[in-house]
Amino acid sequence: MYIVLGAAEDSAQVATGALPAAWEAVTFTDSGFGTHRRIPTERLGAFITEVEARNHSKTIRWAWADARVLMPLLLDQGVSPFRAHDLRLVQRILVTAETRAQNNLSFTPTIDLLTEDDAPAGTLPPAQVAAGQDSLFEDSLFQPARPQRTFPTAVQLTEELKTQLAAIEASPQPKRLRLLAAAESTGGLIAGEMKFYGIPWNRAIHERILTEALGPRPGLYEKPYEMVKLAGEIRQALGSPKVNVDSPADLLKAMQSAGMRVESTRKWELVSWADENPRLKSQRHAVVDLILRYKKLSRLFSANGWNWLDEWVKDNRFYPAYEVGGVVTGRWGAHGGGAMQIPKDVRSAVQAEEGMILTVADASQVEPRILAAMSADPKLAIAGRDRDLYLGIAELGERTGSALTERAHAKIALLGAMYGATTGESGRLMPHLKKMFPQAIGFTEQAARIGERGGQVTTYLGRTSPAPSADWFERQRNRSTAEAERAAVSASRAWGRFTRNFVVQGTAAEWALCWMSLIRQKLRTTVMFGKPMRSHLVYFLHDEIMIYGPEREAQTCTKIVRESAQQAAELIFGPVPVQFPVTVVSTDNYAKAK
């Protein structure tokens, strides 16, 4: 049974930043619409709790416009629903799926939930906006319009839900699409919870890292002592007393006039330059070393320095916001604080409090394993059974007389196959890999060919890749000159690499969603010592999750994480010979996890 939650008719229009004062709940079952009920906002959490308790929570699915609006509210009231249908997230999947003819999917939204509001709820305190305007324009005949926002009503959302469910049921793969809708919606719940709980972040530890590397916190607009010192040493070593070390162009010129043959200031180029110019001019080595150290410090200071701490860490918690399906492939994006780029160097600031523990889990070689499952390549599946997949490939190569007998080579070749590498070592090793796993490699090549001619592909559960732009098609038509021809071929290949990777990366993202959903479900239903567990998911990064909870729950968390990995694969693919092993570490500190 679905229960649609939308704004009550008379409360739908509110000042920007505010929420409707009342909501309406409409039940929706196979036999049609049921009761309508009005709930004041402050009673919403209690209402959900009551209904879930009465109906055995698992039979209820809450349908709403956008978890980003309701989850903060509900969590503040101490409630997080079991299951949801996120009409915005599902609409995005269906709208894209509809654009690919082969999907045979017919869907037209009844209300637009995708166009972003210019000011999401919570960014502008309405009371202050109103007060400011009143004092400024008190005597004016022209009262400025107070910015308004209209929330969809329950009645509107019910229409949309009906349309979405009908589109899914009428599609050629309703079972898969249903799972995708459920998993994506649960993602919305989990993202809301993660934002609410935050990652435990020890400010004192982080400050110690900064001080040790950079010196004491500098004043406003000043650079830390260690950076200033290094910059001086770089200028001296290059013989350019005025070079601005922060300007790549300036630094490049200075390096070149000091006799270094480099084309850019990129890290890898400096490293390879140093490798090619050994011993003799040991001073040049020193320059590269200084520059690399400066870059490292500069990055730490600007991306994860004191300003970052002030802005993102409150009461020893880091609160990033996640964007479910924010990446075309279905991966999550994150905004705020660079939550998906936490450098290894500062991870020791993620420290559990007294009596608490972090369970950090990392799924091994997810994308190749996903490829094995979705292409139904038995040899690739077996290569990864009970061992490191790349090692398994190397061992198989050894046994069958292939040139691919080393783990490092197997890894480069397989990654290249999924990314579309054609040159270099990866391109060279590929034919050997194809001989060993024709089914899997053929699958990725098929996806690439579709993209090269401007077609669209879908993931296993049915997320569809976008069509190329009008510019792309125009470029394919225009082959009047040799240069235009080259540009067309290059754009075609680039889009082929995108679709090739889309199917694997996107299906891996679906696996991760199911993995997390199962973990969440088990954490909520497992009873320990007569009480529900207190551990929660607090962090997610593509193929890695973090749970935070009481120490005594660690063992159970580990078990849940492992089981869920394999169950996620079965949920998506059914019984498959592909294993999904997970590295799990229970620790008080994130830096110890890897």
Added chain:
DNA sequence: CCTAAAAGCGCG
């Protein structure tokens, strides 16, 4: 002057 793009580095 402000904004958008580029350069560079972080993550998977």
Added chain:
DNA sequence: AAAGCGCGCTTTTAGG
């Protein structure tokens, strides 16, 4: 030895 996929963020630089 440094390419082949997907991102976010900061700083500098180029363009209107």
